[in-house]
Each structure stands twice: as C-alpha cells, then as structure tokens.
Amino acid sequence: MGAFYACYSGMYESIVYDTLAEEKQPAALYRKVYGRIQIADSAGLVAGGLISVAVSTQLGLRETYFLSIPFALLSIAALLRFSRA
Numbered sequence: 001m002g003a004f005y006a007c008y009s010g011m012y013e014s015i016v017y018d019t020l021a022e023e024k025q026p027a028a029l030y031r032k033v034y035g036r037i038q039i040a041d042s043a044g045l046v047a048g049g050l051i052s053v054a055v056s057t058q059l060g061l062r063e064t065y066f067l068s069i070p071f072a073l074l075s076i077a078a079l080l081r082f083s084r085a
Contacts, residue, residue: 012037 016034020027056064 012041 013034016030016037020030020033052064055067059067
C-alpha cells in the first residue's frame with residue numbers, strides 16, 4: 001500500500017500543472033482546477049464506497065467479489081485501448 005501512495009503522490013498536481021502550462025493558462029487557475037479535481041476524486045471514492053456497501057449487503061461478499069471480475073477486465077481492456085491510441 002505504501003508503494004501505491006508513493007507513486008500516486010504528486011500525480012494529479014503534475015498533470016494539472018503541465019496541462020495549464022501547455023494551454024497557456026494563468027498560474028492562479030491552478031488552485032481552482034486542482035480543488036475541483038480533489039472534490040471529484042473524493043466524491044467518487046465516497047460514491048464507490050456507498051455503492052459497494054449496498055451491493056454487498058444485497059448480494060453477499062462472495063457474489064460481490066465475483067461481480068468485481070468483469071469490471072476489472074473491462075478496466076484493463078480500456079487501459080490497453082487507451083495506451084494504443
């Protein structure tokens with residue numbers, strides 16, 4: 001888990017900064033854009049947590065685990081498609 005956070009740390013900051021610099025936007029816009037990204041990221045984490053709790057209480061933990069397999073495969077397929085584009 002520590003390796004994940006080490007790699008994850010600074011990722012959004014660098015993407016936002018580089019994108020704003022490439023689009024020749026003012027540096028003052030960085031805080032606003034980065035704040036919106038943090039809000040969207042946090043909202044996604046909360047929504048995902050609530051949805052997973054609802055699904056696991058209705059189906060059970062074993063079925064929820066097997067339900068995650070198609071979504072994992074779908075995300076891998078999307079990543080492979082994205083990296084080839």
